[in-house]
Amino acid sequence: MxxxxxxxxxxxxxxxxxxxxxxxxxxxxxxxxxxxKLIFExxxxxxxxxxxxxxxxxxxxxxxxxxxxxxxKDILLEYKPDVYExxxxxxxxxxxxxxxxxxxxxDRNRTLRVxxxxxNIAKDYYVSQGRDIDIIHLNGSIEIAPILGLSDVIVDIVxxxxxxxxxxxxxxxxxxxxxxxxxxxxxxxxFKSEMIEDxxxxxxxxxxxx
Ligand code: PRP
Numbered sequence: 001m002x003x004x005x006x007x008x009x010x011x012x013x014x015x016x017x018x019x020x021x022x023x024x025x026x027x028x029x030x031x032x033x034x035x036x037k038l039i040f041e042x043x044x045x046x047x048x049x050x051x052x053x054x055x056x057x058x059x060x061x062x063x064x065x066x067x068x069x070x071x072x073k074d075i076l077l078e079y080k081p082d083v084y085e086x087x088x089x090x091x092x093x094x095x096x097x098x099x100x101x102x103x104x105x106x107d108r109n110r111t112l113r114v115x116x117x118x119x120n121i122a123k124d125y126y127v128s129q130g131r132d133i134d135i136i137h138l139n140g141s142i143e144i145a146p147i148l149g150l151s152d153v154i155v156d157i158v159x160x161x162x163x164x165x166x167x168x169x170x171x172x173x174x175x176x177x178x179x180x181x182x183x184x185x186x187x188x189x190x191f192k193s194e195m196i197e198d199x200x201x202x203x204x205x206x207x208x209x210x
Contacts, residue, residue, distance in 0.1 A: 004047050004195045007061060007069030009054035013092045013180060018049070018068045021090065024202035029155045031209040046195065058183065061093060067188040068196055074157060078118045083183040087200050090207040094159040096121055098172040101146050104153070106131075106176035113152045115145035125175055143167040 006021065008014040019030060028042040028049055041048040052069075053062055058081040060066040072092055077083060097120065106112060108131070111136055115136040116122045127134045136151050145151040157178065158164060158171060182197055182203060 001042075001046050002192055002195065003041065003043075004068065004093075004192060004199070005047045005066045006047060007052050007057045007066035007072055008049055009057050009072075009180075010051040011054060011111075013054065013062070013072075014051060016072075017089070017180065017193060020203055020206050021047075021049075021199070025200065026197060029097060030152075044081060061183050061185050064185045064188055066185070067192055068178050068182060068184045068199065071183055072119070073181055074118060076183070077176065078120050080120075081183075082186065084186055084189055085181050086184050086196070087182040087203055088207070089180040089203060092178070094157050094177040094178045095174040096125075096155065096178055097158045097174040098125075098137055098151040098153050098155055098167045099143075099158065099164050100172050101144075102168060102170050103170070104146075106152075112148070113149035115142050116155040117142060118155055119175070125155065141178050143169055 008017055026045055026047045028040050028047060031040040031049055039048065039050045054072065055075055057069040058075055058079055059072040061069040062081040063085050070089065074096060112131060112133045113136060114122050114133045115138050116181050117135050117139060122135060136145065138145065141155045142156045145154055146169060147167060153172060158174065164170060182200060189196055
């Protein structure tokens with residue numbers, strides 16, 4: 001029997017995603033055991049799950065190490081992996097936004113300094129605005145950059161807005177809605193289309209009932 005290899009994003013979103021797969025009939029009880037294993041399989045159901053860093057899911061899927069996976073739209077927009085995006089799961093919803101210190105006004109005569117983890121998304125956005133920028137690529141705690149004067153603004157994910165608020169920043173503009181997407185490897189999709197279509201249909205039912 002063909003096994004379906006599924007890359008799940010480690011963390012809170014991944015737990016939710018696994019619960020959806022379980023409900024879809026692709027359960028794998030061993031995944032709930034409290035250990036540090038990263039790969040779990042249920043041979044009867046023909047499914048194998050592995051936990052990977054959320055930003056790595058698309059790499060596993062693009063290269064075919066995973067047949068399908070779940071990645072945030074932010075990652076897909078930033079890295080543009082060559083994969084099929086087959087379903088919006090309607091969970092993990094947030095926005096990509098520009099934020100700055102309260103009261104910030106943009107002086108268009110100066111190059112805008114933008115701190116972000118998402119350099120490509122930020123570049124695309126500011127090209128569309130016809131605005132010259134200087135990207136400062138950071139890996140986390142982006143909110144600190146404008147406070148310390150490292151940047152004028154940040155481009156980052158906003159969910160509840162709490163992180164911005166607690167750091168005296170505010171949203172300037174939310175410009176892309178983000179949510180979790182089911183993605184598939186292009187070649188493996190043909191080879192395992194029946195299983196993947198079944199997973200997709202069963203997950204779709206659940207997103208409609210959210
Ligand atoms: C994201 C983002 C913000 C925070 C926003 O970080 O970078 O810091 O969430 O959420 P809020 O609007 O609900 O406060 P995430 O937790 O994904 O991790 P990381 O930036 O540390 O990688």
